[in-house]
Amino acid sequence: MKRGFEYALKNNRLIYGVLAQLNYKVGHPDFEDMFEEARILLAEIYTEYYRKENAKEECGSYMFQKLKWRLLDKLRQKKHKQVEVCFSQLANEDDELPQIEEIIETGDNIEISDALYQLYKRCTDNEKMLLSYYSVGITKTTEIAKLMGKSRMTINRWRKSIQEKYLELNNEK
Incomplete structure (x- = not known):
């Protein structure tokens, strides 16, 4: 050398x-x-x-x-x-929206498990599939997009929809 x-x-x-x-x-x-x-x-x-x-x-x-x-x-x-950092920053710019990982991680408590179940019931089939990927630890948008055969933009749209439904559910309580 x-x-x-x-x-x-x-x-x-x-x-x-x-x-x-x-x-x-x-x-x-x-x-x-x-x-x-x-x-x-x-x-x-x-x-x-x-x-x-x-x-x-x-x-x-x-x-x-x-x-x-x-x-x-x-x-x-x-x-x-x-570019990946830029996309992840854009995805995390919704500060008022909770991250799905945080929603699922707090699912140990019985009350929260019930709230998670209520959230799951409100989700579309695709959003339910997305939640299941998050629950088993697959959190990278690109990886989920490949597994589901969808675009990253579609996955991000579903993720945002889940976050909004979670906020609606919390506001009802």
């Missing part, structure tokens, strides 16, 4: 070139972070290459392309995580 870092330190131009192709110029706010991440990735790529190939030939174009692909993968993963 030491050899890989030496290569990465000597080949800053290669890193600058890859970052330029990914539209990370010197003035970009994330440039320094991306540059350091690219340097580490280049060291890993170089080490892997020489471990597999045992070649002494120049491999600049290979390193360039491999580094570009690795950085693109990292950026996609980062963006995907940001």
Whole structure:
């Protein structure tokens, strides 16, 4: 790995070139972070290459392309995580609505179990299925959507409907 870092330190131009192709110029706010991440990735790529190939030939174009692909993968993963966080924040913006996990977790008490049963009776078949997924610990919207063969938006709509029905039930008491 030491050899890989030496290569990465000597080949800053290669890193600058890859970052330029990914539209990370010197003035970009994330440039320094991306540059350091690219340097580490280049060291890993170089080490892997020489471990597999045992070649002494120049491999600049290979390193360039491999580094570009690795950085693109990292950026996609980062963006995907940001989108998930954004969706979960949107889903949790309804502060006045209780979270379904909280509703189900409190179901140990007999009174609450009765309220949960009353809520269950008011739900549609799809909402009942959603409640059953939550009750067994499957709480990720994406996972439930795949299991039910529905979109995340539909699952979120049903979840919000359950939350509103729960509030109505509490207001009646």
